[in-house]
Amino acid sequence: MSFGVDQLKPAFDGIQSARAVPDWLLELRSAGEKTVLREGLPTRSLEAWKYTNLSVLAEGTWEVAEAFASDELPPRTDFPSWPSASCGEVALLNGVMVPEWSSTPARVRVRTSNQFESSPVHFGHASAHGRWSAVTGSPEKFVAQVSLNASLMRDVVVIDIEPGTILREPLVISTFSFGTESLTKWSASAPRVVVNVPAGCEVAIVEMTAGEGRTVNIPVTNVNIAKGARVSHARINLTQASGVQLGYTQISQARDSFCETYQFTLGGRISREDLEIRLNEAGAEAVLDGLYLADGRRHVDHSTSVEHAAPHTTSSQLYKGILKDESRAVFNGRVRIHRDSQQVNAAQLNNNLLLSKRAEVDTKPELEIDADDVKASHGATIGQIDPEHVFYLRARAIPEAEAIKMLANGFAQDVAFRIRNEAIRKGAETIVALKLAGESTVTDSAGDHHA
Amino acid sequence: MMNLLEIKNLHASVDGKPVLKGLNLSVAPGTVHAIMGPNGAGKSTLSKVIAGHPAYEVTEGSMEFEVNFKMKDLLSLEPDERARDGVFMAFQYPVEVPGVSNETFLRTAFNSISKAQGAEEMNEEQFRKFLQKKMDLVSMDSRFLDRAVNTGFSGGEKKRNEILQMAVLSPRLAILDETDSGLDIDALRIVADGVNKLKSPENAVVLITHYQRLLDYIVPDYVHVLANGRIIETGDKSLALKLEEKGYDWLLQ
Numbered sequence: 040m041s042f043g044v045d046q047l048k049p050a051f052d053g054i055q056s057a058r059a060v061p062d063w064l065l066e067l068r069s070a071g072e073k074t075v076l077r078e079g080l081p082t083r084s085l086e087a088w089k090y091t092n093l094s095v096l097a098e099g100t101w102e103v104a105e106a107f108a109s110d111e112l113p114p115r116t117d118f119p120s121w122p123s124a125s126c127g128e129v130a131l132l133n134g135v136m137v138p139e140w141s142s143t144p145a146r147v148r149v150r151t152s153n154q155f156e157s158s159p160v161h162f163g164h165a166s167a168h169g170r171w172s173a174v175t176g177s178p179e180k181f182v183a184q185v186s187l188n189a190s191l192m193r194d195v196v197v198i199d200i201e202p203g204t205i206l207r208e209p210l211v212i213s214t215f216s217f218g219t220e221s222l223t224k225w226s227a228s229a230p231r232v233v234v235n236v237p238a239g240c241e242v243a244i245v246e247m248t249a250g251e252g253r254t255v256n257i258p259v260t261n262v263n264i265a266k267g268a269r270v271s272h273a274r275i276n277l278t279q280a281s282g283v284q285l286g287y288t289q290i291s292q293a294r295d296s297f298c299e300t301y302q303f304t305l306g307g308r309i310s311r312e313d314l315e316i317r318l319n320e321a322g323a324e325a326v327l328d329g330l331y332l333a334d335g336r337r338h339v340d341h342s343t344s345v346e347h348a349a350p351h352t353t354s355s356q357l358y359k360g361i362l363k364d365e366s367r368a369v370f371n372g373r374v375r376i377h378r379d380s381q382q383v384n385a386a387q388l389n390n391n392l393l394l395s396k397r398a399e400v401d402t403k404p405e406l407e408i409d410a411d412d413v414k415a416s417h418g419a420t421i422g423q424i425d426p427e428h429v430f431y432l433r434a435r436a437i438p439e440a441e442a443i444k445m446l447a448n449g450f451a452q453d454v455a456f457r458i459r460n461e462a463i464r465k466g467a468e469t470i471v472a473l474k475l476a477g478e479s480t481v482t483d484s485a486g487d488h489h490a
Numbered sequence: 491m492m493n494l495l496e497i498k499n500l501h502a503s504v505d506g507k508p509v510l511k512g513l514n515l516s517v518a519p520g521t522v523h524a525i526m527g528p529n530g531a532g533k534s535t536l537s538k539v540i541a542g543h544p545a546y547e548v549t550e551g552s553m554e555f556e557v558n559f560k561m562k563d564l565l566s567l568e569p570d571e572r573a574r575d576g577v578f579m580a581f582q583y584p585v586e587v588p589g590v591s592n593e594t595f596l597r598t599a600f601n602s603i604s605k606a607q608g609a610e611e612m613n614e615e616q617f618r619k620f621l622q623k624k625m626d627l628v629s630m631d632s633r634f635l636d637r638a639v640n641t642g643f644s645g646g647e648k649k650r651n652e653i654l655q656m657a658v659l660s661p662r663l664a665i666l667d668e669t670d671s672g673l674d675i676d677a678l679r680i681v682a683d684g685v686n687k688l689k690s691p692e693n694a695v696v697l698i699t700h701y702q703r704l705l706d707y708i709v710p711d712y713v714h715v716l717a718n719g720r721i722i723e724t725g726d727k728s729l730a731l732k733l734e735e736k737g738y739d740w741l742l743q
Contacts, residue, residue, distance in 0.1 A: 426544070
């Protein structure tokens with residue numbers, strides 16, 4: 040019997056009785072369930088999960104997180120709000136879109152699964168090695184989060200942007216989960232979002248994810264970027280310390296497209312975020328940066344994968360983390376340069392700041408290069424705050440404790456500083472500053488803060 | 491008149507290795523001192539010991555600084571306390587601080603000093619106005635304020651940024667540790683102009699340099715030669731010209 044399957048079964052039973060969904064979604068769900076029953080929850084015997092122990096998820100039975108009727112919704116202020124300018128919001132609670140919390144901007148069309156008769160949902164782009172599967176993820180490797188998400192999927196939200204649209208202020212996609220406080224249960228939700236960005240667009244997108252209670256949030260997002268389109272994207276994880284997030288994002292890019300994507304993993308007892316970028320055609324460029332902050336006994340795990348599937352493609356990544364107490368971080372950065380993908384530029388850097396002797400980092404670059412005319416680099420650092428830096432600030436009259444705080448904050452804010460889109464940059468800076476100052480969540484000004 | 495800085499028989503080591511071996515130096519308000527000397531003589535060590543770098547251990551001697559007409563033991567003060575009392579060192583290799591904007595850094599430093607002196611702290615708007623005047627002194631434009639401290643700055647920009655910090659903090663004692671090294675003539679003029687405009691009868695400047703060229707622009711009252719951890723010769727500006735011409739060997743015999 041595969042690991043954790045007994046605990047998962049009640050959730051599979053629960054989702055059967057969920058509201059009517061189209062046949063194609065039922066088929067996806069049962070294919071997902073079959074895969075999960077076969078594979079189980081990922082264990083450390085899998086290379087991709089070597090440093091992340093999910094055994095806590097088998098301590099308690101899973102239930103599928105409730106789909107709330109509009110008059111039973113929890114207060115919106117229980118969940119984080121984007122603190123900067125935006126052009127609209129698409130909010131999902133427990134994997135289902137909440138129209139009451141959403142406002143769609145002009146030139147953007149938002150549809151849910153019931154608006155599709157047969158499976159018109161084009162999830163991710165095909166690759167040279169086969170089609171991206173809504174049930175198992177990439178053709179090259181099985182992605183546990185994608186099948187878990189498929190098995191517990193209540194709905195799919197498809198966001199289509201009109202060609203030639205400029206959105207300087209981000210469309211905020213909020214995927215919240217709200218669940219049990221019971222220590223013998225896990226509330227699972229599986230938001231599935233597809234964003235299609237056609238040619239001529241220049242758009243900003245922010246995903247805010249957060250969980251309240253003993254939640255397992257498994258958000259899976261596909262962003263398909265067409266020829267010449269430009270996307271600024273950030274994914275901000277503000278899950279409570281009682282919750283687990285197992286996220287997956289796939290971004291696929293056509294010719295001459297540009298995407299900057301930033302992951303801010305600032306919450307969760309365990310947060311695993313996979314980011315897969317496919318540079319499918321020549322001229323595509325991706326910047327993927329990330330910041331993780333962990334304290335207590337929290338565990339953060341980032342796994343990036345960049346597929347340079349065409350010549351003249353560029354990627355650069357910088358992931359930074361600050362670890363306190365007994366927290367633990369994992370960074371696995373895979374860069375694959377396909378055969379015939381010449382003139383590729385790929386850079387990867389992972390810098391960690393350890394503020395405690397008991398914190399731990401495992402960082403692993405994974406370069407697979409099958410072309411010969413390429414530039415690829417990687418590097419990783421794990422260290423403390425440089426005493427020379429502290430001295431510089433103290434020599435400018437700044438007291439030691441404040442100097443250390445400024446340097447740690449600067450180390451973290453460096454990631455937000457890099458964001459080209461101004462509205463996203465400002466929002467990210469605010470959220471990171473609040474986190475660093477010890478605020479646990481960001482809520483509406485009218486809202487309360489949660490411990 | 492009371493000296494601003496009084497160093498007597500100073501011995502200092504780094505990693506257990508003695509570098510300063512009985513150094514004496516008196517600096518009066520309103521004076522400019524140049525300290526020259528061969529590589530490894532202890533020039534940078536002297537500036538770091540004055541600023542309070544924790545890696546340098548003072549094993550003997552005293553260092554006093556005038557605060558409110560009283561000589562205060564500088565060695566017992568933390569680096570940030572020294573800075574708040576008016577000691578400033580322009581770094582030979584200014585540190586890059588990613589993620590902290592130059593403006594935030596300058597305002598935090600300025601307000602730390604204001605607070606210590608019991609003066610009102612400036613808000614962002616007031617500080618920006620004040621800063622603009624100081625920026626003009628070193629020909630820096632406001633783009634520098636939004637950038638992270640020294641991050642991605644050229645060598646010359648870093649040195650100008652040090653002088654900007656000096657202008658903002660208006661120290662009573664400024665030690666410039668090879669601020670002229672690696673500067674082209676235009677940048678050197680900007681730096682020297684900045685220093686000259688900040689000179690006053692109340693404050694003093696100590697220039698640590700390898701090159702006489704700087705002293706054409708900032709004219710020293712005293713030139714000292716530091717060798718083997720001690721000051722072995724003191725003269726006026728003509729000494730610098732002589733050193734330029736003859737080197738140090740004639741003094742080391």
